[in-house]
Amino acid sequence: MYQYEYPHPAVTTDIVIFTIRDKQLKLLQIMRGGEPFKGKWALPGGFVQLDEDLETGARRELTEETGISGVYLEQLYTYGAVDRDPRERVITVAYSALIPSDKIVLQAATDAEAVGWFSMDELPELAFDHKKIVDMAHQRLVAKLDYSTIAFKFMPEEFTLSELQDVYEIILREEMDRRNFRKWMLALDQIKETGGERREGAHRPAKLYSVINPDKVEIIK
Amino acid sequence: MYQYEYPHPAVTTDIVIFTIRDKQLKLLQIMRGGEPFKGKWALPGGFVQLDEDLETGARRELTEETGISGVYLEQLYTYGAVDRDPRERVITVAYSALIPSDKIVLQAATDAEAVGWFSMDELPELAFDHKKIVDMAHQRLVAKLDYSTIAFKFMPEEFTLSELQDVYEIILREEMDRRNFRKWMLALDQIKETGGERREGAHRPAKLYSVINPDKVEIIK
DNA sequence: CAAGATAGTGTAAGGTTTACACTAAGTCAA
DNA sequence: TTGACTTAGTGTAAACCTTACACTATCTTG
Numbered sequence A, B: 001m002y003q004y005e006y007p008h009p010a011v012t013t014d015i016v017i018f019t020i021r022d023k024q025l026k027l028l029q030i031m032r033g034g035e036p037f038k039g040k041w042a043l044p045g046g047f048v049q050l051d052e053d054l055e056t057g058a059r060r061e062l063t064e065e066t067g068i069s070g071v072y073l074e075q076l077y078t079y080g081a082v083d084r085d086p087r088e089r090v091i092t093v094a095y096s097a098l099i100p101s102d103k104i105v106l107q108a109a110t111d112a113e114a115v116g117w118f119s120m121d122e123l124p125e126l127a128f129d130h131k132k133i134v135d136m137a138h139q140r141l142v143a144k145l146d147y148s149t150i151a152f153k154f155m156p157e158e159f160t161l162s163e164l165q166d167v168y169e170i171i172l173r174e175e176m177d178r179r180n181f182r183k184w185m186l187a188l189d190q191i192k193e194t195g196g197e198r199r200e201g202a203h204r205p206a207k208l209y210s211v212i213n214p215d216k217v218e219i220i221k
Numbered sequence C: 001c002a003a004g005a006t007a008g009t010g011t012a013a014g015g016t017t018t019a020c021a022c023t024a025a026g027t028c029a030a
Numbered sequence D: 001t002t003g004a005c006t007t008a009g010t011g012t013a014a015a016c017c018t019t020a021c022a023c024t025a026t027c028t029t030g
Helices: A053-068 A130-149 A150-152 A161-172 A178-188 B053-066 B130-147 B150-154 B161-174 B178-187
Strands: A001-004 A010-021 A024-031 A046-048 A072-079 A089-097 A115-119 A192-198 A206-211 B002-003 B010-021 B024-031 B045-047 B072-079 B091-099 B115-119 B191-198 B206-211
Touching: A001 B178, A010 A053, A010 A072, A010 A130, A010 A150, A010 A161, A024 A053, A024 A161, A024 B161, A046 A053, A046 B206, A053 A072, A053 A089, A072 B072, A089 A130, A089 A150, A089 B091, A130 A150, A130 A161, A130 B091, A150 A161, A161 A178, A178 A192, B010 B053, B010 B130, B010 B150, B024 B161, B045 B053, B053 B072, B053 B091, B072 B130, B091 B150, B130 B150, B130 B161, B161 B178, B161 B206, B178 B206
Parallel strands: A010 A089, B010 B091
Antiparallel strands: A001 B002, A010 A024, A010 A046, A024 A115, A072 A089, A192 A206, B010 B024, B010 B045, B024 B115, B072 B091, B191 B206
């Protein structure tokens, strides 16, 4: 038992995990095994421990529940409506994670709950206020494509310009002109040719590129 | 005494309160009356109560400590480093508040602590990690000027274009061309002439404008 | 009524964004 | 082996947006 002179809320982290797969923007949900919302899909997340920072806690939950580690994570927003959890007052610090498409190797989650990727169009009903969190994360992602290099976080080490353009088109839900996209992207000076080529399919092979500064998300323009 | 099966952190809100005064961007600090950091300046804020939402708590603290109410408030970021408070684990949800220059009527704070406005250039040493919070709030404010109508939150009901331009110049720390500023601002279609004039000083009077949609911060291209 | 102060206004040049169509290089099947 | 198919790769002109720049208007005060 832990005692405090004043009441304390519980604090959790929840993580909106995006990836691109099958030409769709998908996000990961976990089937809840216990009450409340038993049997409903929810964002992965859990209680912050007192000896770990918020981001550390989010990464720990991410790994425990999905086996994913070492990915891009950014704090999204903190949700603290009084009644958002029927059990006790729970404040959640929400994070967004972006996963490169080649990294999704979902081993069965350690807690033996079901794990699933859902496209934004066919999200199931979500537990708690998670729909709201997901919507905000999605909105922010779309906005950030325009003024940052966040899209690179979906790319593997090496990629072609067409693959990169696909990511933009999928997230923004709009077609882009091939020439203008290339001109724009190359002018940003954020990617460089690796020298390699990708040959796949019955057509001219594509040059491979890599991100010049992969550890940073740059603000562009 | 309050008991929990698992340990819970304390949760506070801290508020970075900006205004423009004496042609400077200023922010409000409160002198701490007790330990830790007794005698140091700090952001106004305090513990979230279990029956109030985060923003409600922030507004309550704002009013209690400064007498200010009904102003623009937005969530900034949540800080949760393990050792940010020497007493116990404290997670703080930081907010930014923007106050129109005509609203600053700082009655002595109810808690009878000293209250002061500091220009960004001459900030005193701050308690906890408040310097970091202030820096982030400042950076965000500067960024938002470019792509939103947030600057209006510093304006009184009616204002002149020159006064509005002053706000931009003070925050961005750069001079802007008078004609281009007016063209740009009017093209945004966010303010309208009120019909009134401000006559002050020995020169042509200036037309007064007001914000068309004062309750919303619009995202502008 | 002249001096001094801030308000208010247009235009041309430069830069950025958009629209648009053909050639290059590979595979595969006839 | 060659023609059909597929995706990769490339330039230019028009439209639009941004920037630089200087003079007139209207008031107060001495």
